Amino acid sequence: TASTTSEESMVDEPVTVIVSLNGWLRTRQGHGVDRASIQYKAGDGEMAVIETRTVNPLILMDSSGRTYTLRIADLPSGRGDGVPFTSLVDLAKGAKLVHALSAPPDSRWLASTTLGYGFIAKCADMVSRQRAGKAFMAVEDGQIPLPPVPTTGDWVAVAASNGKALVFPIEEVKEGTGGKGVQLIKLDAGEKMTALTVFDGQTLMVEGAGKGKRSGRLKLSGENLARYRTHRAKKGSLLEKGMVASRLWKD
Structure with a gap:
């Protein structure tokens, strides 16, 4: 029989991905998160609050048009600041994070x-x-x-x-x-x-x-x-x- 891939065995649940302007990533369970309740580090703010599902890829796009993919399951959840995306991808030289999306x-x-x-x-x-x-x-x-x-x-x-x-x-x-x-x-x-x-x-x-x-x-x-x-x-x-x-x- 064919082996089950990690994507197939991943739990499929609603999740909200929070991306800050400075590229910090974190998640909250479910949808309908109160955006006003999301706190950011001093000098940072909201880039994107994405309602998606745990099985969907998270796509980050930089200013040069390169795209990077992360598994939502690998992102920290809860009320902390999250993790900087630069610790998870090798950003192109001179580029900066400009957009984020997650979808089927x-x-x-x-x-x-x-x-x-x-x-x-x-x-x-x-x-x-x-x-x-x-x-x-x-x-x-x-x-x-x-x-x-x-x-x-x-x-x-x-x-x-x-x-x-x-x-x-x-x-x-x-x-x-x-x-x-x-x-x-x-x-x-x-x-x-x-x-x-x-x-x-x-x-x-x-x-x-x-x-x-x-x-x-x-x-x-x-x-x-x-x-x-x-x-x-x-x-x-x-x-x-x-x-x-x-x-x-x-x-």
Whole structure:
């Protein structure tokens, strides 16, 4: 008979993974953790609080586009500070931790960079058995990866530092296992993609800074959303109130 792998014999339970800005990792049992109750070291704070399951891989992404994989069962649990991720992986020289996610290996994600390019890959494509991780995304100098987003919808929304936004069908984005991907939004020199999400095409929430650098939110639906709907690699249309989006999400 085939031998049972450690993954197969692992207990499958809900778990919350806490990742700090400085790369300290720990877990709490179950879901629904009160985020306000999570304490961090002085000068540190929240990067990600991820509700997942103990059998799923934890993926860490660095600023160069490399991904590193950890077993959630290997992380400390409880109320302590946790363990620094640099004690568990060999971080690429000059790189820093920028994102974390945990999901089933066959889940699909839209990976992108501030250059405005991206592709759809499975979580399994980010998994590496090596302490030094794997080169997952091609990231050019001066650019960084944006947070990968789950492909839970038929439409992609992207926004840029020039105040423009664009909505297009997700089928226009190619699937791949890594690299650079296809152009999502057309940018001029010095401009960067600042946010993206995948949604159902109905209602899009936008958060960012408007005129006078004051932060605010927009809720786009119906005709207000339709004016941004086009195809990938276009320049998009300006958001109202002079807003530059820092976050997009579905309502």
